Amino acid sequence: MVFKTRTSNLSLLPDFAQISLVLILCFALCNSGAAENGKIVGGHEAPKNGYPSAVPLYYLAYPGCAATIVHQEWLVSAAHCVSGTVGHHTFTAGDHNLAIREDTEQNVTAIEAYAHKQFNRSTFHNDIALFKISPPLQLNKYVQKAVMPSPDFNPKGIATPVGWGATENQSISVVLMEVDVPLITNEECREAYPEKIFDSSICAVAIEGGKDACKGDSGGPLYFKQDGKQILIGIVSNGRGCGNKKYPGVYTRVSKFLGWMKEITGIDFTAPGDNSRGKVGTGGNRKGKIITILAESVCNQYQQYLKDKKILTPVKKMPQSSRTKPGWLVWKKCSARSCNSFKFVH
Ligand SMILES: *[C@@H]1O[C@H](CO)[C@@H](O)[C@H](O)[C@H]1NC(C)=O
Numbered sequence: 092m093v094f095k096t097r098t099s100n101l102s103l104l105p106d107f108a109q110i111s112l113v114l115i116l117c118f119a120l121c122n123s124g125a126a127e128n129g130k131i132v133g134g135h136e137a138p139k140n141g142y143p144s145a146v147p148l149y150y151l152a153y154p155g156c157a158a159t160i161v162h163q164e165w166l167v168s169a170a171h172c173v174s175g176t177v178g179h180h181t182f183t184a185g186d187h188n189l190a191i192r193e194d195t196e197q198n199v200t201a202i203e204a205y206a207h208k209q210f211n212r213s214t215f216h217n218d219i220a221l222f223k224i225s226p227p228l229q230l231n232k233y234v235q236k237a238v239m240p241s242p243d244f245n246p247k248g249i250a251t252p253v254g255w256g257a258t259e260n261q262s263i264s265v266v267l268m269e270v271d272v273p274l275i276t277n278e279e280c281r282e283a284y285p286e287k288i289f290d291s292s293i294c295a296v297a298i299e300g301g302k303d304a305c306k307g308d309s310g311g312p313l314y315f316k317q318d319g320k321q322i323l324i325g326i327v328s329n330g331r332g333c334g335n336k337k338y339p340g341v342y343t344r345v346s347k348f349l350g351w352m353k354e355i356t357g358i359d360f361t362a363p364g365d366n367s368r369g370k371v372g373t374g375g376n377r378k379g380k381i382i383t384i385l386a387e388s389v390c391n392q393y394q395q396y397l398k399d400k401k402i403l404t405p406v407k408k409m410p411q412s413s414r415t416k417p418g419w420l421v422w423k424k425c426s427a428r429s430c431n432s433f434k435f436v437h
């Protein structure tokens with residue numbers, strides 16, 4: 092695993108935006124796959140299908156982010172992995188080696204994406220997003236929901252980020268990588284990032300350095316292992332460089348967003364019961380939330396679905412200024428004939 096989105100200078104674009112650019116340049120110019128700041132050490136290949144809730148997030152077929160299964164129809168990821176204007180996010184559940192067909196994979200497409208409305212691109216506050224996917228996942232040994240933390244869960248000890256992000260040798264990893272990193276307190280983390288640590292952050296860093304999530308791992312899971320369960324405590328968010336012992340990895344603290352997740356999905360992730368908690372609720376209230384609709388392939392089908400459900404009403408032309416405002420659906424990359432813009436029914 093290598094670079095996360097960094098909090099300084101460059102990386103206010105989703106990871107994939109930059110990576111695609113690098114990739115394009117590299118196809119043309121270079122053969123050194125090593126990313127310039129990549130210094131992840133200590134990571135290693137995860138056991139095959141050992142993290143069945145972790146999935147790569149492809150943007151235009153490039154795996155620049157990751158996500159975690161929280162329900163058959165919902166994945167959680169980072170807000171900075173959701174672009175406000177472009178679509179084409181797809182996921183492959185049940186995957187390990189991205190380059191090989193393993194017959195455990197299920198490809199799904201995002202049909203709705205909700206970045207947290209208060210996501211702040213400078214501080215990475217509220218770096219969380221939900222994707223509704225189609226078709227629903229078939230849960231099995233290889234494809235599972237993550238175990239959710241309770242609202243007051245405050246883990247201490249070792250946590251494990253996993254991802255297909257860059258390693259010290261490559262700009263992405265073809266196989267899922269994992270690394271064990273000690274959690275630190277938010278007070279300790281604030282010493283490195285005085286303005287960027289919130290109650291909704293959680294940090295991890297190895298004293299000796301060199302163990303970290305990095306760019307391309309964004310949006311993916313930080314697990315805490317307890318009683319044989321992989322509890323989803325964090326979402327890979329940001330950090331300065333990667334693996335620098337002075338700059339911890341910063342994650343979105345999932346336990347602080349269970350209410351927000353319920354608001355969007357209607358699912359009560361705090362409900363006890365099966366080991367994945369999540370209990371289906373009444374459908375959620377997504378009216379007035381920022382939403383980006385994705386994927387040409389499901390465009391017509393989804394347009395009909397939205398109309399039938401009376402979630403959205405078509406409008407002829409969306410004002411440019413409304414594109415990222417609540418209540419407006421951005422539907423780009425669909426063919427002009429079939430997919431226009433939509434406004435929420437209020
Ligand atoms: C799933 O998507 C991946 C990445 O786009 C692709 O390589 C693979 O062939 C697809 N698998 C199936 C079963 O369609």
Ligand SMILES: *[C@@H]1O[C@H](CO)[C@@H](O)[C@H](O)[C@H]1NC(C)=O
Nearest residue numbers: 209210211212213214216286
């Ligand atoms: C993001 O946070 C910074 C620092 O607290 C603040 O100055 C800025 O206004 C925030 N931006 C948004 C869009 O809320």
Ligand SMILES: *[C@@H]1O[C@H](CO)[C@@H](O)[C@H](O)[C@H]1NC(C)=O
Nearest residue numbers: 092131134135136258259260
């Ligand atoms: C990176 O390359 C070095 C040298 O070839 C190798 O020893 C090391 O295992 C590689 N690391 C990873 C994570 O692949």
